[in-house]
Amino acid sequence: MLETFTPAVCGSRKRQIAGQSLFAVSAVVTSAALGLLLGLAGSMLGAEQAVLGAAALALVAAAREAGLIRFSIPQARRQVPEHWRFELPLPVWASGYGAGLGAGFFTYQPISTFWVACAGALALAQPVPAALCVSLYGAGRALMVVWPRRRSDDPTAAVERLTSRRGTLLRANVVALVACGVLLAVAPAAGAGVTRIAQNAYDPTVDRGTIAFATAGGNVIVRPVGGGEITYPGATGPSLSGPYLAYRDSAGIRVVRWADGTEVRRIASPYVSKPALDWPRLAFVRRASPYDRLYVRNLTSSKVTLYATVRLPTDLGRPSLRHGRLAWHTATRRESKITVVTLASGARRTMARTRIGLLGNPSVYRTKVVWVDARFGVTFLKQGWLTSSRRVVLARIKSRTVSYWTTSVASNAAYMTRWVMPTAHTDVYRRTP
Amino acid sequence: MQQPEGTRLDRQAERLSAKLAESQTRKSFLGRLGAAALAIAGGSAVAAAVKPDEADAFHLCGHIWTTGSCPSPYPPLARIDRKGFPLHPSSGRPIDNLGRIVDSAGYALDGNGKRLRGPDGAVLAPGPRTRVCEDWTREVKGLRDLRIQGSWYRCCGGQIRKLTDCCSFSRRRINGDASLVGYCWGGRRVYCVMYYDTGLPC
Numbered sequence: 230m231l232e233t234f235t236p237a238v239c240g241s242r243k244r245q246i247a248g249q250s251l252f253a254v255s256a257v258v259t260s261a262a263l264g265l266l267l268g269l270a271g272s273m274l275g276a277e278q279a280v281l282g283a284a285a286l287a288l289v290a291a292a293r294e295a296g297l298i299r300f301s302i303p304q305a306r307r308q309v310p311e312h313w314r315f316e317l318p319l320p321v322w323a324s325g326y327g328a329g330l331g332a333g334f335f336t337y338q339p340i341s342t343f344w345v346a347c348a349g350a351l352a353l354a355q356p357v358p359a360a361l362c363v364s365l366y367g368a369g370r371a372l373m374v375v376w377p378r379r380r381s382d383d384p385t386a387a388v389e390r391l392t393s394r395r396g397t398l399l400r401a402n403v404v405a406l407v408a409c410g411v412l413l414a415v416a417p418a419a420g421a422g423v424t425r426i427a428q429n430a431y432d433p434t435v436d437r438g439t440i441a442f443a444t445a446g447g448n449v450i451v452r453p454v455g456g457g458e459i460t461y462p463g464a465t466g467p468s469l470s471g472p473y474l475a476y477r478d479s480a481g482i483r484v485v486r487w488a489d490g491t492e493v494r495r496i497a498s499p500y501v502s503k504p505a506l507d508w509p510r511l512a513f514v515r516r517a518s519p520y521d522r523l524y525v526r527n528l529t530s531s532k533v534t535l536y537a538t539v540r541l542p543t544d545l546g547r548p549s550l551r552h553g554r555l556a557w558h559t560a561t562r563r564e565s566k567i568t569v570v571t572l573a574s575g576a577r578r579t580m581a582r583t584r585i586g587l588l589g590n591p592s593v594y595r596t597k598v599v600w601v602d603a604r605f606g607v608t609f610l611k612q613g614w615l616t617s618s619r620r621v622v623l624a625r626i627k628s629r630t631v632s633y634w635t636t637s638v639a640s641n642a643a644y645m646t647r648w649v650m651p652t653a654h655t656d657v658y659r660r661t662p
Numbered sequence: 663m664q665q666p667e668g669t670r671l672d673r674q675a676e677r678l679s680a681k682l683a684e685s686q687t688r689k690s691f692l693g694r695l696g697a698a699a700l701a702i703a704g705g706s707a708v709a710a711a712v713k714p715d716e717a718d719a720f721h722l723c724g725h726i727w728t729t730g731s732c733p734s735p736y737p738p739l740a741r742i743d744r745k746g747f748p749l750h751p752s753s754g755r756p757i758d759n760l761g762r763i764v765d766s767a768g769y770a771l772d773g774n775g776k777r778l779r780g781p782d783g784a785v786l787a788p789g790p791r792t793r794v795c796e797d798w799t800r801e802v803k804g805l806r807d808l809r810i811q812g813s814w815y816r817c818c819g820g821q822i823r824k825l826t827d828c829c830s831f832s833r834r835r836i837n838g839d840a841s842l843v844g845y846c847w848g849g850r851r852v853y854c855v856m857y858y859d860t861g862l863p864c
Contacts, residue, residue: 431781443782465782542767544787562768562791584797585733585759587789605735605761629761634781648781651773655781 233309233326234374239319248323253371255327260367261360263332267350268359280413280662283348287410290341295403304338331367342402345409352413422661423624426644431655432547433637433644436469440637440644441487442657443467449476451487459487466547468506475506482513484528494528505550510572512536512550512557521545523557525572536570547635549592554615556580556591556598567591567600569615580613581620592638599623599638601645608632610645610660623660724816724823725855729844730836732828732854733802734794735761740856742826746793746810754859758791759798794856795828805830808853812845817864824858 234252239245292298309329313322329335333343346366350359376387391398427433429445438454449464451474461467464476464483474487482504484494496513505512509529515522523537523545539545539559546558556569566582569591580598581588591600596616602609610624610633623643626632634646634655643660722731722739731738735758739751748757755763762770762778768788770778777785792798795810811829815822829846830853844852 445781542769542787544789560787560789562788564792565790583801584790584792585801587760603760605737605759646781650778653779653781 233314234323238314244319248319249371249374251320251323252327252374253368255324256331256367256370257327257364258367259328259331260333260370261364263347264350264360264363265356267347267363268353268356270351280352283345283352284410284413286348287345287406287413290345291403291406291410293341294399294406302338302341302344304334304336308336327367327371330370333366340399340402342406345406349409349413424659424661425647425656426659427657429655430657431646431648432466432635433646433657434467434469435637435639435642435644436471438639439469439487441467441469441474443476445653445655449474453488459490461485461490466503468504468550470506470508473506473508475504475511477502477504482511484511496526503547505548505555507550507552510550512548512555514545514548516541523548523555525550525555534572537568544589546589546591549637551593552595554593556593556600558589558591558600560587560589565589567598569593569598578615580615581611590633590635592636592643594638594640597638599636599643599645601633601636603632605629610636610643612638612643624658722857723818724825724857727842727844727855728837729827729842729852729855732794732836732856733798734856735759740794740854742794742856742858744858746795746856747791748794748798756791758789760789762789764788764791795826795854799828799836799854803836803853805832805853807831807850809850810856811847811850812852814845818859820863822860822862822864824860826856826858827852828854828856 234245234249236242236245239248289298293300293302309326313325317325333347338344343366346363350363353359353362426440427442427450430442430450431445432443434441439451441449441451443449443465447463447465449461449467451459451461451467451469453459461474461476464478466477468475469487472486472488473484473493475482475484477483479499480495481498482496482501483492484506485492494511496511498515500516501513502516503514509527510525511528512523512525515524519541521539521541521543522535524533524535526533536555537545537557537559544558544560544565546560548555548557550556553572554569555572556567558565558567564582564584565586565588567580567588569578569580570576580591581600581602583602585604587603589601589603591598596614597612598615599610599612602611606627606629608626608628608631609622611620612623613620624633624645626647630650632648632650634648636646637644641662645658645660646655647658648655731740734740734742735748736751741749741751741754743749743756748759749755750757750761750763753763756766758764758768758770760770764770765777768791770786770789772778780786795808799808800806808828808830811827813824813826815824817823827845829844829850830841831850832853833841833851835841835852836854841851841853846852
């Protein structure tokens, strides 16, 4: 490539600089686009699952580069098509070479670090940061075209000097890969982003990007993906499901189309509360003292199924219903636990149980379950999976007076109410991977 | 002349507690005996007979040995009531597992003594309140054989403090090193310690 970008090949010194610039821009843009796609894919897959894979890959790559293990890495053992520069105009072939090398997949890879970078971008699960990170690979490609010429007219001498330090560079690469592996391994806890999305708000509910929450003023606010806000006065306990919103008002539970407020269903009873909607199913708690009972009603067939009964003052918490699974918490003076039922099969699973903490307000999304685990002086937002025993801490508060309250979970983010007990102030936060 | 019932009981309690005070060996049965004396006599007779000094402490008043406190809402002050449930270290009021002061029905109270309400305005349901030895230490340390066994007494803050061993068959104590028999019996050893302030002056 060094011999390609010479005044002789390009036609003049000016054309050489133009060619190098186009190559550099193209390499950086292509690698950034690659990072963007990987970050996007990571956000759709769920970053928590990708981070540990990337960490493992980095460590395996470090072992390979250190000569501890041997295996082939996927690569196209080709160079850029030489005939381009004879057949195509300089802007096209220079940009084409930059794109080919910047993408990384279409050329020789002497070391496995590129693949670790790709895995890291996937694990970031955020398209723009991933694009910025991977664009450094393209910048590196561009640098190797420009840098050897900075002192000498004979760039091959600079390359030979670099080659003579190959051993040092490989060792530095091993160290960098090990550092990447370690950093990625601790990333789920350290790199989490927690941002406030609503003040004086609680009880978040999220579906397909639309978020709704209750406010301290006694309203429910819906924030659609497209922007704007829709307010439902005199309402609490919102639950979104597609175009529908369930909430509690003074007359019972109301289900509406949140876009225009059209009422779809109503359960008229002052004793029902805590709706959780997964259209056409609605979970709710009915109080018939001294018992609280958790039901799921099919709003199209009117079939009602009982899932839990507790004797007061046992706490039967706000349920969560999504993708055919129902989650709720119970807390007695002896213990608290999180239970998830698969409605189709009736299979029950206790996600968490403790005698020394207070587990509450779970949310379910496919196989993910998020809940609040309050302990002495610290409150955790935890996530588990129905398919494994793995648990991760998404967020934590070290305080005796500040705690998390209700939750909601989506494909790539968890939402929670942060509650300051002495002032009763609440805000809704989003935790992204 | 027949003595009043209360005076006779006090004298019996005094004899029992004097025997306790004279015997300074760390034998487990004496701890039990002491607990029985306190429970039966429950008054000034025991306090007068024990005549303890203010006890030096490693990490809490009255504890002159090195075993650490059991896990509790306010570590390392594992203050318990007579049934082993947690109390607030300074006020002595019942607390739940989150360290919140609770009323007799188990409801958490706010700073004004009213039942704590959630963000939605509803009174919070009672949270778990479980025993420091059998529940807390069991869950935190994964030991299933924990029992409250031996105990001994010291003077702390002008009142008699009952220090209690949480005992296990484990040969390691909460500190991570080898455990001592202490006041435990039946093959158990001291895993961690708690205390109960009796309220009896000393």
